[in-house]
Amino acid sequence: MTNYKIIFTGPVGAGKTTAISSISDRPPVSTDKVASDMTRDMKKTTTVACDYGTVRLNDDDCLHLYGTPGQQRFDFMWDILVSGGIGLVLLLDNTRPDPFQDMTFFLGQFQDFIDQTQVAVGVTQMDRKSSPCIDDYHSHLNKQGLTIPVFDVDARKRHDVSLLIKALLFSLDPGLLENND
Amino acid sequence: MDNRTRPVKIAALGMEKRTYSTLQLFFNDHCKDSYVLVEENSADISIIDMDGFQACRMLEEHKKQYPDQPSILISLSHDKAHDAVYIRKPIMLDALSSALLKAKERLQQPVTETPAAEEIVQKPEQQTTDKKPKAAAPLLLNNVTPPPQETVRRAKTGAKRFDQYRYSANFLTEDADLEHIDTRLAANFNPDNPLQAAEFQYQSEQTLQGYFQQAYFTALQKQQNVVLKGVWRPITILYKSKQLRVEKNFRHLYALSGMLFDKSEVSIELLDNDADCEPGLNETVLPAEPFLWKLAMRTSRGRVPMDTNFTAPIKLIRWPNFTRIIVTPHALRIAALWAKQPTSLMNTASYLAIPLQHVFMFYTAAVSLNFVAPAITEKDQTTATTPPVKRHRYRKIFQHLLARLRNN
Numbered sequence: 001m002t003n004y005k006i007i008f009t010g011p012v013g014a015g016k017t018t019a020i021s022s023i024s025d026r027p028p029v030s031t032d033k034v035a036s037d038m039t040r041d042m043k044k045t046t047t048v049a050c051d052y053g054t055v056r057l058n059d060d061d062c063l064h065l066y067g068t069p070g071q072q073r074f075d076f077m078w079d080i081l082v083s084g085g086i087g088l089v090l091l092l093d094n095t096r097p098d099p100f101q102d103m104t105f106f107l108g109q110f111q112d113f114i115d116q117t118q119v120a121v122g123v124t125q126m127d128r129k130s131s132p133c134i135d136d137y138h139s140h141l142n143k144q145g146l147t148i149p150v151f152d153v154d155a156r157k158r159h160d161v162s163l164l165i166k167a168l169l170f171s172l173d174p175g176l177l178e179n180n181d
Numbered sequence: 182m183d184n185r186t187r188p189v190k191i192a193a194l195g196m197e198k199r200t201y202s203t204l205q206l207f208f209n210d211h212c213k214d215s216y217v218l219v220e221e222n223s224a225d226i227s228i229i230d231m232d233g234f235q236a237c238r239m240l241e242e243h244k245k246q247y248p249d250q251p252s253i254l255i256s257l258s259h260d261k262a263h264d265a266v267y268i269r270k271p272i273m274l275d276a277l278s279s280a281l282l283k284a285k286e287r288l289q290q291p292v293t294e295t296p297a298a299e300e301i302v303q304k305p306e307q308q309t310t311d312k313k314p315k316a317a318a319p320l321l322l323n324n325v326t327p328p329p330q331e332t333v334r335r336a337k338t339g340a341k342r343f344d345q346y347r348y349s350a351n352f353l354t355e356d357a358d359l360e361h362i363d364t365r366l367a368a369n370f371n372p373d374n375p376l377q378a379a380e381f382q383y384q385s386e387q388t389l390q391g392y393f394q395q396a397y398f399t400a401l402q403k404q405q406n407v408v409l410k411g412v413w414r415p416i417t418i419l420y421k422s423k424q425l426r427v428e429k430n431f432r433h434l435y436a437l438s439g440m441l442f443d444k445s446e447v448s449i450e451l452l453d454n455d456a457d458c459e460p461g462l463n464e465t466v467l468p469a470e471p472f473l474w475k476l477a478m479r480t481s482r483g484r485v486p487m488d489t490n491f492t493a494p495i496k497l498i499r500w501p502n503f504t505r506i507i508v509t510p511h512a513l514r515i516a517a518l519w520a521k522q523p524t525s526l527m528n529t530a531s532y533l534a535i536p537l538q539h540v541f542m543f544y545t546a547a548v549s550l551n552f553v554a555p556a557i558t559e560k561d562q563t564t565a566t567t568p569p570v571k572r573h574r575y576r577k578i579f580q581h582l583l584a585r586l587r588n589n
């Protein structure tokens with residue numbers, strides 16, 4: 001059984017937990033369960049701050065979806081969390097005071113990982129606040145020389161989250177075949 | 182028990198929940214068979230976070246109770262006072278792995294003397310932002326230059342009046358839109374044959390798409406609302422919100438996509454910005470981008486605007502907002518390819534092994550909104566001639582995932 005993982009990051013309230021559950025096979029397993037699988041001796045389960053979901057790919061392979069704890073402070077765990085990851089999904093909450101600053105912050109934090117893989121950005125809560133618009137995000141990215149997918153995403157909608165992940169996959173390998181669509 | 186086969190038991194002490202859960206993930210992902218997390222009293226090795234509240238006292242207690250247990254201390258500071266393996270935060274994977282190996286060695290050595298404190302050196306955290314090169318300015322295919330970004334931003338903040346109409350029309354699901362394009366038509370397409378080339382080009386400036394495009398970019402550039410008149414009911418473009426006010430029954434506009442209109446039949450008028458822009462009784466408000474995208478796609482029908490160069494590399498300037506527009510066939514792949522490496526229309530079809538007309542359709546829709554442009558810098562020219570994208574080592578896995586994303 002080989003495990004692959006996609007990391008979801010972004011500020012608190014951006015929809016990481018919701019997005020992961022939108023595409024997970026089962027309601028996301030709380031990491032408590034992972035913990036008890038790992039260490040049977042450990043009776044006390046801790047509520048764990050990471051989100052976790054899975055997508056079964058075939059008999060041998062499983063995709064794991066990890067959400068980072070959305071804390072903006074200095075965080076030394078991210079290096080560990082991303083190791084072996086195939087790509088990053090960055091979710092941004094359009095209602096926050098300065099979502100561009102959030103974007104710059106998270107792209108900066110994960111720069112090494114992004115350089116090795118790819119990133120796709122989903123802007124959530126646009127139904128609640130439509131400005132700034134997607135174009136404005138691109139303008140900021142353009143200044144940094146970045147051409148990356150930025151979609152209007154409702155984390156509750158599987159369609160939106162799926163498309164974001166597809167964009168991530170095609171960015172990693174445009175030669176992938178589309179399944180008849 | 183044989184030390185080499187049984188996993189080493191690790192206790193993680195004094196940590197925030199988040200730190201703790203990350204260690205769990207780490208052990209689970211990377212070294213399931215070598216290490217497990219356990220309680221303090223059954224551990225072989227302990228990892229202690231020295232930045233926590235009362236960490237020093239906790240460490241003292243721990244040393245008293247488990248004097249033989251090797252420990253790994255993690256901290257933001259340099260403090261090397263304790264005989265332990267030390268890792269400075271932020272913790273990098275390599276550092277943690279080698280610290281664990283060191284601690285394991287100590288575990289296997291009979292304790293004769295107190296080993297000295299060691300620090301695992303790891304590369305400093307990198308400072309990140311703004312080191313990437315600036316992007317080349319977007320190349321525009323029509324004469325209208327979009328306004329500088331700052332003005333656009335200023336303009337948009339005031340406009341929330343029509344937000345309630347957002348996506349009132351569904352731009353996403355109309356199979357008829359991906360209407361029959363006989364993809365065999367372009368199977369033997371030769372761009373050097375002017376007759377064949379002409380068959381796959383159309384006079385975009387003389388279509389509703391072309392006029393709308395011109396009106397839209399005029400509105401954005403002039404920062405003024407614009408009305409587009411012709412044989413259709415007037416279409417008002419609201420520059421601030423990037424929306425348009427049209428008759429409710431706007432769908433028949435798409436049906437005009439196959440017609441050519443003479444300049445004399447069409448007018449583009451700038452409106453006074455103070456004029457009332459509330460939609461009338463039989464009108465509705467739509468987002469402009471998805472409307473133009475769809476109109477261009479319909480007008481294209483697998484063709485490209487006149488004077489399009491079939492063999493010049495095309496680059497992606499901006500990813501279309503694919504969750505809110507129609508994803509034309511293979512659009513994500515084409516966008517991803519052009520973002521990675523400017524590629525001509527002809528080469529795109531052959532690299533991706535897809536029908537040329539699907540490339541044309543995506544190109545036409547994307548170029549109408551300035552999402553793509555010919556790559557004119559020298560750098561783009563050269564990369565376009567280098568071999569196409571490499572196969573990703575996980576392609577098979579990605580393929581499975583794509584199938585899963587489609588299926589339910």
Ligand SMILES: Nc1nc2c(ncn2[C@@H]2O[C@H](COP(=O)(O)OP(=O)(O)O)[C@@H](O)[C@H]2O)c(=O)[nH]1
Nearest residue numbers: 012013014015016017018124125153154155156
């Ligand atoms: N209105 C609206 N709510 C959303 C959207 N995306 C997510 N939410 C909601 O926002 C809340 C916060 O999401 P959550 O997944 O907990 O965010 P997290 O902190 O990043 O894990 C939840 O109640 C979601 O249902 C969106 O696009 N629009």
Ligand SMILES: [Mg+2]
Nearest residue numbers: 016017018051
């Ligand atoms: Mg959450």
